[in-house]
Amino acid sequence: xxxTQSLLDALIQSIDSRTPAxxxxxxxxxxxxxxxxxxxxxxxxxxxxxxxxxxVQGEKQLWVGGExxxxxxxxxxxxxxxxPANSQVLVASPEQPCLGLTFKLDLRMLAxxxxxxxxxxxxxxxxxxxxxIGSVTGGMLAGFARLVALLDEPEAISxxxxxxxxxxxxxxLKSDQAARLRQICSVDGQGYRIAKAIDWLKLNFAAAxxxxxxxxxxxxxxxxxxxxxRQLTAMSPLQYQKWLRLNEARxxxxxEHRDVSxxxxxxxxxxxxxxxxxxxxxxxxxxxxxxxxxxxxxDVSDPPGSD
Numbered sequence: 001x002x003x004t005q006s007l008l009d010a011l012i013q014s015i016d017s018r019t020p021a022x023x024x025x026x027x028x029x030x031x032x033x034x035x036x037x038x039x040x041x042x043x044x045x046x047x048x049x050x051x052x053x054x055x056v057q058g059e060k061q062l063w064v065g066g067e068x069x070x071x072x073x074x075x076x077x078x079x080x081x082x083x084p085a086n087s088q089v090l091v092a093s094p095e096q097p098c099l100g101l102t103f104k105l106d107l108r109m110l111a112x113x114x115x116x117x118x119x120x121x122x123x124x125x126x127x128x129x130x131x132x133i134g135s136v137t138g139g140m141l142a143g144f145a146r147l148v149a150l151l152d153e154p155e156a157i158s159x160x161x162x163x164x165x166x167x168x169x170x171x172x173l174k175s176d177q178a179a180r181l182r183q184i185c186s187v188d189g190q191g192y193r194i195a196k197a198i199d200w201l202k203l204n205f206a207a208a209x210x211x212x213x214x215x216x217x218x219x220x221x222x223x224x225x226x227x228x229x230r231q232l233t234a235m236s237p238l239q240y241q242k243w244l245r246l247n248e249a250r251x252x253x254x255x256e257h258r259d260v261s262x263x264x265x266x267x268x269x270x271x272x273x274x275x276x277x278x279x280x281x282x283x284x285x286x287x288x289x290x291x292x293x294x295x296x297x298x299d300v301s302d303p304p305g306s307d
Contacts, residue, residue, distance in 0.1 A: 007141040008073055011056045014148050015099045022097070028154060029147060029161050031104035038094045043086035045283065047247065050105040050184070052172065053077040054136070054144065058098025059091035064131050065234020074136055078177045080105075080184040080191070081130035081232055082198055084243045101144065107195075109169050111185040128191075130184075130232040134177040143168040190228045193218040197229065201237070205244040206268035211237050245269065246282050253291045260287045 019025055019036035026033050031051075043063050053060075059072040063086040070090065071077045092098035147164045150157050172181060183191035197218045201209075214237060215225035229237050245267040252258040252266060264275035279287050 004138050004141060007138070007145045008056050010145050011054075011101070011141070011148060012099055014151065015056060015101060016097070018151070019097075019099065027151060029150060029157055031106070031165070032147065033102040035098075035100055035102065037089045037092045037098040039089070039092055041089040041092075043088040045247070046085055046087045048079045048083045048085050048087075048131070050080055050082070050107060051078070052103045052105065052168075053100060054103075055098065055100040057096060058089070058100070060098060060100070061088045061090050062086070062131065063088065064129070067234070069131060069133050071133055075133050076136050076140070077131070078105075078134055078172070078180065079131045080180050081195055082202065083130050083233060084235065084240065084247075085131070101148070103144070103147075103168065105172075105181075106165070106169065107185055109166060110173065110181055113166075113170055113173055114182060114185055128180050128183060128232075129234065130180075132177050132180050134175050137171065137175065140168070140171045140175065143171055190220070190224070191232065193220055194225075194229050194232050197225070197237070198233075198240070201241055201244060205241050205248065206266070208268075209238060209241050242278060243282070246275075246279055249275065249279065249287075250283070250290070253287060254294055263287075 015034045015036070018027070019034050022036050022038045024033060024035045037058065037060075043061075048062065053071070054076050055072050057073065059070060060077075061068050061070040062077055063069075064083055068088075069077060072091075089098055143164060147161065147168065150161055150164070153160075172178070183189055184195050186192055197214055200214065200217065211226060212222045215222045218225065220228070226236065229235075229240070233240060235243065249258075249263040249267045249269075252263040253260065258266065260276065261272045264272045269275040276287055279290070283290050285293065
């Protein structure tokens with residue numbers, strides 16, 4: 001048995017033992033989560049935070065802007081921004097469930113490691129998308145295996161987990177996805193400015209959006225801002241805002257029992273009929289019908305960090 005396979009087997013055993021049923025599970029280590037799926041599933045709407053997602057058994061796929069990103073035990077998913085997407089389970093069964101982990105990235109830690117200057121330079125200068133697929137390495141698996149093993153030694157988590165988390169970030173910056181991460185962490189780069197704009201949008205999605213003003217806020221021309229925003233997120237700024245509004249409205253109706261009109265007004269729509277049309281376009285069903293179905297399901301949603 002190869003060392004890689006033994007590391008995967010250890011991760012499979014640990015994740016399997018801590019996920020008794022299909023779903024998503026937060027772990028006592030900050031930023032770490034496990035997931036389990038027992039059957040293939042059609043794409044579901046989700047927001048993926050800056051993170052790395054490993055599949056240790058089975059196969060999944062993330063859809064962003066009409067492009068699919070399949071990943072399995074040999075390929076990891078990495079996102080450098082908050083990306084609106086659709087997550088799909090490709091290979092899973094009750095006997096061989098799709099198992100994996102999510103690990104939230106610390107962009108400040110990445111920036112610190114880059115600033116130390118002991119990492120090989122990347123040649124790529126062109127703006128890249130905010131999501132990519134990388135090759136899993138033995139060093140990366142070993143780091144995750146050490147992090148997961150700390151769950152069996154809870155008293156050591158506060159001391160040792162930060163060290164292992166730093167190592168994992170270092171491994172990522174030596175992986176084939178290093179350039180994608182560096183473009184977001186470089187404070188004088190366009191990717192960093194787009195990330196700051198996204199932070200503003202997430203806090204102010206209900207306000208009227210003037211793209212020129214948002215571009216000026218992050219010190220970019222409107223044309224350059226629009227181009228790079230679409231390059232990174234596969235959406236225009238207005239489409240991104242609309243996605244945020246519709247998903248927040250869905251949450252308000254589902255969790256706070258708002259009616260359609262009040263949810264629409266709350267997230268910034270002036271016309272409930274326009275809201276219903278755009279909601280149906282995104283989720284495939286009219287708001288009332290969608291919420292009724294969600295309330296009747298046990299697997300209501302696929303949380304952002306799980307895909």
